[in-house]
Amino acid sequence: MAAQxxxxxxxxxxxxxxxxGQAVMARARDLARVFDARLSILHxxxxxxxxxxGDALLTAPIDLSxxxxxxxxxxxxxxxxxxxxxxERAQVAIGSVTTEILRVAREGGVDLxxxxxxxxxxxxxxxxxTEEGVVQxxxxxxxxxxxx
Numbered sequence: 001m002a003a004q005x006x007x008x009x010x011x012x013x014x015x016x017x018x019x020x021g022q023a024v025m026a027r028a029r030d031l032a033r034v035f036d037a038r039l040s041i042l043h044x045x046x047x048x049x050x051x052x053x054g055d056a057l058l059t060a061p062i063d064l065s066x067x068x069x070x071x072x073x074x075x076x077x078x079x080x081x082x083x084x085x086x087x088e089r090a091q092v093a094i095g096s097v098t099t100e101i102l103r104v105a106r107e108g109g110v111d112l113x114x115x116x117x118x119x120x121x122x123x124x125x126x127x128x129x130t131e132e133g134v135v136q137x138x139x140x141x142x143x144x145x146x147x148x
Contacts, residue, residue, distance in 0.1 A: 006141070008035040012110040014042050014101045014134070017072050020116045020147040022079045027145055028114040029083055040108060041090040043076055044100040045069045065094045098133035110140055117144040 013028030015021035025041055032039035045068045069092045076090040093100040105113055115134055135142045 008037045008112040010038045010110045011112045012040045012105050013114045017075050024116045024145055025079055026083055029085055039089055042104050043072045043092050044097040045094045046097055069094055101134050102137055113138055113142045115144050116147045
């Protein structure tokens with residue numbers, strides 16, 4: 001029986017804005033080149049309201065998501081320039097990280113998602129993590145890169 005060869009046509013790099021994010025982008029870029037596939041870059045800013053007054057006053061929380069999204073977009077564009085990736089391939093979404101990655105993948109016809117995986121120890125091993133949610137729920141292949 002002949003082995004079936006997988007051919008990826010659209011690679012999505014789901015990146016965090018810290019030092020490992022650029023490494024995930026570079027690996028996804030290299031994979032897209034190998035498969036002559038389209039490359040998309042995504043960073044998700046999770047909505048985290050900040051209560052400026054603590055619990056002392058009943059005020060509406062401040063939503064800093066838009067400002068954080070603008071900062072993230074700037075960083076993604078810097079990384080795109082450094083890696084030779086057109087900036088129009090990068091986007092920032094606001095929402096639940098796992099949900100947004102899966103939505104963008106589904107709507108974009110992505111057949112490979114590349115995410116970073118950080119080893120966890122102690123209490124952090126007890127909590128749900130993005131890459132695990134993506135792996136469990138994605139309708140396509142997922143490559144989780146081990147990041148030290």
